[in-house]
Amino acid sequence: MTAKVLTIASGKGGVGKTTAVANIGVALAARGHKVICVDSDIGLRNLDVVMGLENRIVYDLVDVVEGRCRLRQAMIRDKRVPELYLIPAAQTRDKSAVSPSDMIHLCNELRPECDWVLIDSPAGIERGFHNAIAGADKIIVMTNPEMSAVRDADRVIGLVEAEEKGTPVLVINRLNSAMVKRGEMISVEDVLDLLAIKLLGIVPEDENVLVASNKGVPLALDGKSKAGLAFQNIARRLLGEEVPFLDLESQGLWQRLLGRK
Template identity: 55%
Template sequence: MSEVIVITSGKGGVGKTTTTANIGVGLAQRGKSVVLIDTDTGLRNLDLLLGLENRIMYDLVDVTEGRIPYKKALVRHKKYESLFLLPTSQIKDKSAVNPAQLIVLCDELRKEYDYVIIDCPAGIEQGFKTAIAAADRAIVVTMPEVSAVRDADKIIGELGRAEKDNISLIVNRIRPQMVESGDMMDMSDIDDILAVKCIGQVPDDEMVVTSANRGEPLVGNPKSQAGRAYANIVGRILGEDIPFMEFEKEGLFKRLKKALGI
């Protein structure tokens, strides 16, 4: 029973690629076989977050154009044996892959792997349409910000028109301090507008940036709040019933320490 999941958002910079990398690694940690497909042709980043850039030989466009079998293009993760990346071309653009080609590819991947996760480009054009074509399920990533929520709303409408009805939501980069003081939208505001089942609330965490630079997704890292939140999301994708975590607030002491650079 394998599943094809697309991670999308509409707006750029909300953390689609970070989420894809973390969910992929998280599923692999739980012993699932996973293929991550980067469909952001021309602006690929997923390989960087996974630290796999220097291992890429072939790309998605080589596969969809039939030059090589997909197995040759898959890059195995250095740490997790069951995690593979199918990177896209950095030279071509979005028009190099069409929805029909991706459907054919995903149907092949389905036979061999438990999860196929597609990292969707920002926007609602060709690239988006290609990315969602093969998906059984969509995860919309948003931030507690008016423009991100507005775009997520649009994307949910687009997904509905493409008859993708299994949609869930991840709210990324929440700043508990700001939510509490009323300077940031809270979950109920977002839920009011989007009305989609939420499977993740991820706090804003500096460690996300450092882990991205190192190419090691932080899912499951007990020291990081975001790492724990991603691990919970993975559990929920696997059908477990996990309550949402309470965010630790930065106390005065911690903030002082940070200000002093200790």
């Protein structure tokens, strides 16, 4: 097996990177792929909580990098799906505990182990972000339909391109189609107009996301909610399927007429 290493980054915090990693990971694993999720947000780890695996952490990313344990020992298996693993971040250290070359080394060690490595990047564009993208084959940039998040995404895309990591793909999270229709939220077209990169997915705003992340049960496990379905579609697109964007996602003319302030 040679895994594809994907990093989810955003620049701005709180746009849903961690939720996306958990859900895309679950969706890929549910389709029979072996997935390893890596939390690179050292000092502010969250992915373990969202995945509901917090109480099973023994070793973490920093332990692996500093040689206190073997790679396999830090991989926590999520028993709800066939082959999903988490390598958690350390909570009692900071970003300087890991360097970009450590991450490249780690990714190279993980590649023969699985089909997909999903790295959850911290917010910001400093050391932690450089660590997160160092070993990646492809970067997914996440944003909300909100001007400040879109500006930050633009900056992140520029930095990714400057590091010669290729052009990232985009996921727009928390889109509220009713608000877009009323002209109170910027539309998908407005976001794409500025960022001009390929769209991988649109995830609608959904209260179930919050409920699920508090419970530690990723939404994509059941796939009944709209957001869960959107994450499943993202996973399918990553696997090369042509999946149309959800119905609520296309509003066409109205966005053009009302979307802009």
